[in-house]
Amino acid sequence: MTLNIGVIGCGMIGRDHTRRLQQVLAGAQVVALSDVNQANAEGVQKDFAPNARIYATGEELIAAPEVHAVLVTSWGATHEPYVLAAIAAGKPVFCEKPLATTAEGARRIVEAEVQFGKRLVQVGFMRRYDAGYLALKEAVDKHTGAPILVHAAHRNPAVPEAYTTPMAIHDTMIHEIDVFRWLLNDDYVSARVLYPRNAARSHTKLRDPQVVVLETAKGVLIDVEIFVNCHYGYDIQCEVVGEDGVASLPEPMTVDMRLGAKRQSTILTDWKDRFVASYDVELNDFIGAATAGGATGPSSWDGYAAAVTADACVAAQSTSGEAVAIALPVRPALYA
Numbered sequence: 400m401t402l403n404i405g406v407i408g409c410g411m412i413g414r415d416h417t418r419r420l421q422q423v424l425a426g427a428q429v430v431a432l433s434d435v436n437q438a439n440a441e442g443v444q445k446d447f448a449p450n451a452r453i454y455a456t457g458e459e460l461i462a463a464p465e466v467h468a469v470l471v472t473s474w475g476a477t478h479e480p481y482v483l484a485a486i487a488a489g490k491p492v493f494c495e496k497p498l499a500t501t502a503e504g505a506r507r508i509v510e511a512e513v514q515f516g517k518r519l520v521q522v523g524f525m526r527r528y529d530a531g532y533l534a535l536k537e538a539v540d541k542h543t544g545a546p547i548l549v550h551a552a553h554r555n556p557a558v559p560e561a562y563t564t565p566m567a568i569h570d571t572m573i574h575e576i577d578v579f580r581w582l583l584n585d586d587y588v589s590a591r592v593l594y595p596r597n598a599a600r601s602h603t604k605l606r607d608p609q610v611v612v613l614e615t616a617k618g619v620l621i622d623v624e625i626f627v628n629c630h631y632g633y634d635i636q637c638e639v640v641g642e643d644g645v646a647s648l649p650e651p652m653t654v655d656m657r658l659g660a661k662r663q664s665t666i667l668t669d670w671k672d673r674f675v676a677s678y679d680v681e682l683n684d685f686i687g688a689a690t691a692g693g694a695t696g697p698s699s700w701d702g703y704a705a706a707v708t709a710d711a712c713v714a715a716q717s718t719s720g721e722a723v724a725i726a727l728p729v730r731p732a733l734y735a
């Protein structure tokens with residue numbers, strides 16, 4: 400069976416996911432597109448999915464009988480109503496991060512899915528599918544001994560003027576928030592935020608870089624540098640310090656060159672290239688589970704846990720370094 404997918408939000412990542420569904424992966428086809436800016440849907444239709452029908456609204460797309468499963472790749476603040484509508488229609492839905500822009504919104508999705516009685520939602524936390532993170536997890540599980548510290552960095556070359564200080568958490572560090580829960584099999588109990596002086600390339604309304612310190616229930620301290628105007632490239636770093644040793648996230652494969660009395664290798668500049676293979680694998684996973692009528696991988700609960708943590712980090716951005724507590728309610732059995 401070919402899974403008929405409808406894509407809501409045809410901007411940067413909606414376009415890229417449509418390309419991979421149409422040109423890279425097997426078992427699915429994009430039959431429907433929708434975007435508040437219809438020109439974006441038309442552009443994706445023209446370039447990648449000429450047979451897809453364009454729907455005026457996301458709600459109409461979700462209700463269409465020809466659509467078996469939904470991809471939500473619109474702006475973060477619009478995710479919650481679309482995911483809730485997909486659950487109400489009983490259709491599997493892949494939702495890009497963030498699942499919702501508030502913890503309450505993510506909680507409503509968890510409650511709707513629990514009420515439905517079966518997993519339908521996969522959240523776009525693609526790092527769990529990255530070969531480097533999978534290898535790091537194996538090293539942590541088997542070799543380094545119990546983790547004590549994690550040192551991490553999330554660096555983007557530049558961001559537009561519209562990018563604000565809280566977005567460093569909700570839009571950018573949300574990936575670390577999710578991947579370290581998974582990597583350490585742990586939950587967070589507190590967050591602190593520290594600022595050095597602002598980088599010269601930062602905008603006046605943005606504190607950049609920032610350092611977030613998360614403490615976990617098992618007592619691990621995680622420091623994450625978020626630097627979104629680092630200028631030199633897109634760079635994701637992670638080192639786990641354990642009882643018996645240290646494990647580091649592998650660098651992306653690159654050719655080592657010796658030229659003009661220098662050793663050189665390229666640093667990527669775009670998240671699309673850095674995680675290209677992970678996006679392929681996560682959507683392949685979605686196709687498999689959605690074809691069987693359900694969902695797998697990062698769940699609504701993971702999206703909710705990330706949202707609760709992100710809210711605490713944003714609160715900690717204004718406490719002059721004081722810790723903000725993080726607490727999750729009991730995890731519903733659906734997500735055991």
Ligand SMILES: NC(=O)C1=CN([C@@H]2O[C@H](COP(=O)(O)OP(=O)(O)OC[C@H]3O[C@@H](n4cnc5c(N)ncnc54)[C@H](O)[C@@H]3O)[C@@H](O)[C@H]2O)C=CC1
Pocket residue numbers: 407408409410411412413433434435436439457472473474475477495496497523524525570670
């Ligand atoms: N997993 C990852 O690494 C990445 C995830 N994302 C996430 O994907 C989502 C989209 O990001 P981008 O593609 O970069 O943004 P974008 O701004 O390039 O595209 C968003 C699209 O959604 C459309 N849109 C906005 N509101 C809508 C609504 N109510 N209904 C239908 N369409 C609507 C816009 O017109 C635009 O075409 C965000 O939540 C972002 O955080 C983005 C980049 C990477």
Ligand SMILES: O=C1[C@@H](O)[C@H](O)[C@@H](O)[C@H](O)[C@H]1O
Pocket residue numbers: 555570571574670
């Ligand atoms: O998800 C992503 C973007 O939305 C976000 O804006 C970037 O900071 C992240 O590095 C990227 O992975």
